Amino acid sequence: MNKTHDTxxxxxxxxxxxxxxxxxxxxxxxxxxxxxxxxxxxxxxxGETGAGKTTTALGLMRLVPNPPGRVVSGKVMYxxxxxxxxxxxxxxxxxxxxxxxxxxxxxxxxxPVMTVGDQISEVIMIHQDVTKAESVEKSKEMLELVGIPGAxxxxxxxxxxxxxxxxxVIAIALACNPNLLIADEPTTALDVTIQAQVLDLMKELKDKxxxxxxxxxxxxxxxxxxxxxxxxxYAGEIVESGAIRDVYENTQHPYTKGLFGSIPNLxxxxxxxxxxxxxxxxxxxxxSGCRFHxxxxxxxxxxxxxxxxxxxxxxxxxxxxxxxxxxxLDERQDDVQELKxxxxx
Amino acid sequence: MHKFxxxxxxxxxxxxxxxxxxxxxxxxxxxxxxxxxxxxxxxxAPAVEALRExxxxxxxxxxxxxxxxxxxxxxxxxxxxxxxxxxxxxxFDRFPNTLILAALGTIIxxxxxxPVGILSATRQYSWIDSSSMIMALLGVSMPNFWLGLMLILVxxxxxxxxxxxxxxxxxxxxxPALTLGTGSAAIITRMTRSSMLExxxxxxxxxxxxxxxxENVVINKHALKNALIPVITVVGLQFGYLLGGAVLTETVxxxxxxxxxxxxxxxxxxxxxxxxTVVFLATTFSLVNLSVDxxxxxxxxxxxxxxx
Amino acid sequence: xxxxxxxxxxxxxxxxxxxxRAAPKKRSQWAEVWHRLKRDKMALCGLAILTVVVFxxxxxxxxxxxxxxxxxxxxxxxLQGPSxxxxxxxxxxxRDIFARMIHGSRVSLLVGVLSVSxxxxxxxSLGAVAGYYGGKLDNVIMRVMxxxxxxxxxxxxxxxxxxxxxxxxxxxxxxxISSIPSYARVVRASVLSIxxxxxxxxxxxxxxxxxxxxxxxxxxNSLAPVIVQGALGVAGAILATAGLSFIGLGIQPPEPxxxxxxxxxxxxxxxxxxxxxxxxxxxxxxxxxxxxxGDGLRDALDPRLKH
Numbered sequence: 001m002n003k004t005h006d007t008x009x010x011x012x013x014x015x016x017x018x019x020x021x022x023x024x025x026x027x028x029x030x031x032x033x034x035x036x037x038x039x040x041x042x043x044x045x046x047g048e049t050g051a052g053k054t055t056t057a058l059g060l061m062r063l064v065p066n067p068p069g070r071v072v073s074g075k076v077m078y079x080x081x082x083x084x085x086x087x088x089x090x091x092x093x094x095x096x097x098x099x100x101x102x103x104x105x106x107x108x109x110x111x112p113v114m115t116v117g118d119q120i121s122e123v124i125m126i127h128q129d130v131t132k133a134e135s136v137e138k139s140k141e142m143l144e145l146v147g148i149p150g151a152x153x154x155x156x157x158x159x160x161x162x163x164x165x166x167x168x169v170i171a172i173a174l175a176c177n178p179n180l181l182i183a184d185e186p187t188t189a190l191d192v193t194i195q196a197q198v199l200d201l202m203k204e205l206k207d208k209x210x211x212x213x214x215x216x217x218x219x220x221x222x223x224x225x226x227x228x229x230x231x232x233x234y235a236g237e238i239v240e241s242g243a244i245r246d247v248y249e250n251t252q253h254p255y256t257k258g259l260f261g262s263i264p265n266l267x268x269x270x271x272x273x274x275x276x277x278x279x280x281x282x283x284x285x286x287x288s289g290c291r292f293h294x295x296x297x298x299x300x301x302x303x304x305x306x307x308x309x310x311x312x313x314x315x316x317x318x319x320x321x322x323x324x325x326x327x328x329l330d331e332r333q334d335d336v337q338e339l340k341x342x343x344x345x
Numbered sequence: 346m347h348k349f350x351x352x353x354x355x356x357x358x359x360x361x362x363x364x365x366x367x368x369x370x371x372x373x374x375x376x377x378x379x380x381x382x383x384x385x386x387x388x389x390a391p392a393v394e395a396l397r398e399x400x401x402x403x404x405x406x407x408x409x410x411x412x413x414x415x416x417x418x419x420x421x422x423x424x425x426x427x428x429x430x431x432x433x434x435x436x437f438d439r440f441p442n443t444l445i446l447a448a449l450g451t452i453i454x455x456x457x458x459x460p461v462g463i464l465s466a467t468r469q470y471s472w473i474d475s476s477s478m479i480m481a482l483l484g485v486s487m488p489n490f491w492l493g494l495m496l497i498l499v500x501x502x503x504x505x506x507x508x509x510x511x512x513x514x515x516x517x518x519x520x521p522a523l524t525l526g527t528g529s530a531a532i533i534t535r536m537t538r539s540s541m542l543e544x545x546x547x548x549x550x551x552x553x554x555x556x557x558x559x560e561n562v563v564i565n566k567h568a569l570k571n572a573l574i575p576v577i578t579v580v581g582l583q584f585g586y587l588l589g590g591a592v593l594t595e596t597v598x599x600x601x602x603x604x605x606x607x608x609x610x611x612x613x614x615x616x617x618x619x620x621x622t623v624v625f626l627a628t629t630f631s632l633v634n635l636s637v638d639x640x641x642x643x644x645x646x647x648x649x650x651x652x653x
Numbered sequence: 654x655x656x657x658x659x660x661x662x663x664x665x666x667x668x669x670x671x672x673x674r675a676a677p678k679k680r681s682q683w684a685e686v687w688h689r690l691k692r693d694k695m696a697l698c699g700l701a702i703l704t705v706v707v708f709x710x711x712x713x714x715x716x717x718x719x720x721x722x723x724x725x726x727x728x729x730x731x732l733q734g735p736s737x738x739x740x741x742x743x744x745x746x747x748r749d750i751f752a753r754m755i756h757g758s759r760v761s762l763l764v765g766v767l768s769v770s771x772x773x774x775x776x777x778s779l780g781a782v783a784g785y786y787g788g789k790l791d792n793v794i795m796r797v798m799x800x801x802x803x804x805x806x807x808x809x810x811x812x813x814x815x816x817x818x819x820x821x822x823x824x825x826x827x828x829x830i831s832s833i834p835s836y837a838r839v840v841r842a843s844v845l846s847i848x849x850x851x852x853x854x855x856x857x858x859x860x861x862x863x864x865x866x867x868x869x870x871x872x873x874n875s876l877a878p879v880i881v882q883g884a885l886g887v888a889g890a891i892l893a894t895a896g897l898s899f900i901g902l903g904i905q906p907p908e909p910x911x912x913x914x915x916x917x918x919x920x921x922x923x924x925x926x927x928x929x930x931x932x933x934x935x936x937x938x939x940x941x942x943x944x945x946x947g948d949g950l951r952d953a954l955d956p957r958l959k960h
Binding site for chain 2: 926
Binding site for chain 1: 546547548549551552553554555556557558559560567570571574644645646647
């Protein structure tokens with residue numbers, strides 16, 4: 001695990017653990033999660049539904065609903081401050097201002113009884129020293145920025161389409177020019193054509209303001225299109241992470257391989273997809289050893305017993321698989337072919 | 346919005362006609378001959394028959410109903426068999442008494458119910474929550490006529506602080522209004538709590554928190570406005586019930602309201618008065634419900650724009 | 654962006670948290686409901702109280718003889734306070750209040766359960782037919798229901814009993830009539846929600862008759878909200894019975910009924926508080942038990958709504 005704090009890191013998360021406790025059952029939603037992000041960088045966080053992506057995002061914002069959720073341990077260093085130790089007042093100053101979040105479902109993430117203008121100007125009023133009139137003016141500018149006429153500031157959310165609503169949500173998120181934007185499946189609830197538009201808008205604005213972004217998605221295509229780095233989550237853990245190129249072209253973890261295998265490839269002449277066999281484990285009753293071993297095509301007897309630790313190459317490519325181990329132990333063997341051979345064995 | 350109100354008013358007409366028909370039909374089963382009742386048991390048969398003819402009692406049902414509606418529209422609800430007074434006049438004399446009691450009861454219910462409900466929801470599972478939920482459960486389980494008697498027992502009979510009935514100045518309002526308000530307060534508390542709990546788990550509340558909105562603003566501005574929309578309906582319904590269904594409380598406190606008037610009329614077999622009071626109270630109830638619908642349109646922008 | 658690359662499109666509507674919670678457990682639906690109800694202390698408390706009340710009603714004759722204790726006047730002992738002989742005192746005719754309360758539970762439970770059953774059957778059928786067939790029939794039925802709903806139920810019940818005369822049958826009839834619309838609404842709403850689901854279409858496709866579909870598929874599936882409404886409805890009916898009896902429109906003396914009993918004690922409030930207090934407590938505790946059970950059933954039948 002990378003223990004050194006890079007000074008140019010905007011965000012460093014170390015060993016984040018989040019559980020949900022209900023009816024005496026403990027659900028490990030996020031376990032030992034570590035990641036880092038530089039200014040302006042985009043990280044794609046990939047995983048199936050239930051892998052713990054949204055919980056991770058809420059955890060970074062300290063917004064995990066409690067009860068039932070609870071952050072057990074972990075460090076979230078943001079601009080040199082540990083957010084897990086910050087007071088609630090400090091967190092309020094950070095939310096919507098330095099770190100913003102875009103939620104999955106635009107249909108439900110806007111307050112139905114407030115005008116969209118009010119919802120944008122509210123965040124400006126909270127974090128910036130402006131008059132009401134100035135915030136109203138700024139909120140109209142924000143609407144224009146996301147491609148909605150400023151005159152519609154007085155309209156209510158139900159008067160907008162889904163794509164338009166997500167634009168409003170983006171306007172709220174970017175209104176205070178945050179350094180970090182967490183986008184939780186921002187396009188999943190939208191029509192395909194609208195998805196592309198919203199994604200383009202986000203990319204454009206992010207580049208314009210040099211905002212770092214964590215893009216949560218289960219869409220590998222979106223990641224390839226938008227992200228610099230990628231982290232793949234399975235059952236609450238990051239199983240593989242690294243630069244886009246490393247992970248896509250030099251896939252280490254069998255789960256990641258499975259994900260790629262379940263995508264149709266126009267270039268290959270395979271007749272059928274190769275979906276990963278089995279289902280996500282019950283998070284209240286996770287498998288021993290490697291959490292993926294019951295579904296893993298490469299699993300050996302030891303996988304059920306030993307919990308794999310993250311193995312990181314020099315280029316920062318991490319994999320949490322026992323089969324990756326020999327390669328990393330032998331530091332000379334950074335060679336891609338070797339790794340592939342070992343992983344495939 | 347005018348279109349919305351207009352449409353609602355139009356829809357009210359068939360409902361009111363239906364209500365009056367229903368009550369008229371029920372009351373027509375009342376045994377006994379009204380003409381005989383008016384003239385006394387020993388009246389000669391021809392005289393009774395003549396009065397029957399005069400009163401239109403020999404007409405077919407539909408004719409009698411049409412007459413009743415025709416007269417009612419012009420404010421003529423018939424005359425009481427027992428006092429001979431115009432029933433409509435009597436109702437309008439008494440209605441302010443019923444209205445003030447219902448209004449006070451509703452105010453008490455809102456003042457208690459809404460804050461306690463919010464407090465319960467925001468401190469779910471705390472002792473405040475459990476104790477107010479138990480109180481609310483007792484409140485909805487208590488028959489209000491019994492509560493009325495118990496309040497009289499404590500505050501009039503034992504302590505002698507407040508009058509036990511009738512109308513003797515403003516102090517007479519306190520016990521009946523409390524009696525009426527308790528049940529409604531309990532219902533409003535439960536409704537506010539569950540509505541609030543529903544709302545604070547909505548995505549837009551999470552959005553507000555993610556914007557850095559302070560928790561008390563999240564609750565009092567973002568959540569409350571949404572949570573109160575269904576509560577308004579319940580408050581309106583309760584007000585309607587207190588207006589139309591305060592019969593028992595008015596009886597307990599010998600309160601000179603319309604409900605008491607109805608109960609007295611039933612005892613005296615004064616069917617025009619019974620008919621008129623029931624129709625009147627049901628109409629009032631429907632009008633209150635209509636007002637709530639309209640108010641709803643003002644509070645919820647989604648409904649407003651539907652009719653804009 | 655290629656849509657095909659999405660991993661689990663089918664599950665996107667589910668939030669991650671709820672997916673996490675939906676642990677698969679195999680148990681029959683009703684066993685599951687009972688299992689959840691068992692863990693609800695308040696509901697169990699309600700159930701326990703209710704059991705006691707039902708026992709009291711069933712074995713009332715063993716506890717106190719109707720003719721000699723409950724009905725017979727004993728003017729020498731009138732308005733006695735609670736004592737070892739008369740646990741809850743005596744009423745204005747010297748009758749044992751405890752014995753009368755025990756027998757009074759019979760009327761309350763009888764009217765409560767029967768009138769709710771009548772309105773469930775009538776209201777439920779109307780609602781099922783309205784929801785299943787839709788269109789004009791639905792419109793007509795529901796507009797008539799609207800008219801009934803426009804009259805406060807206690808007012809409607811009072812009007813009916815005052816016109817037909819005060820006795821047990823009319824009382825039950827009046828109370829059930831006035832609560833028909835709420836069952837019609839509940840059943841109609843749940844029928845509408847399941848009418849177009851695939852298993853109904855499947856039944857239709859294999860040639861099942863409308864009657865059979867309603868009876869075998871629609872009604873069992875709309876049972877949950879009706880049960881909840883029913884439990885609360887029994888409470889409402891008991892309250893209405895007591896209220897009507899209180900103003901002299903319900904059970905007639907000398908038969909013991911809680912509302913009539915406390916009405917009788919009203920004029921002796923100053924000297925004999927127990928005559929009004931105890932029957933009222935009986936009403937309250939019974940209603941409380943039904944409300945507790947009703948709330949518990951609602952949570953157990955639909956855990957998503959649990960607060």
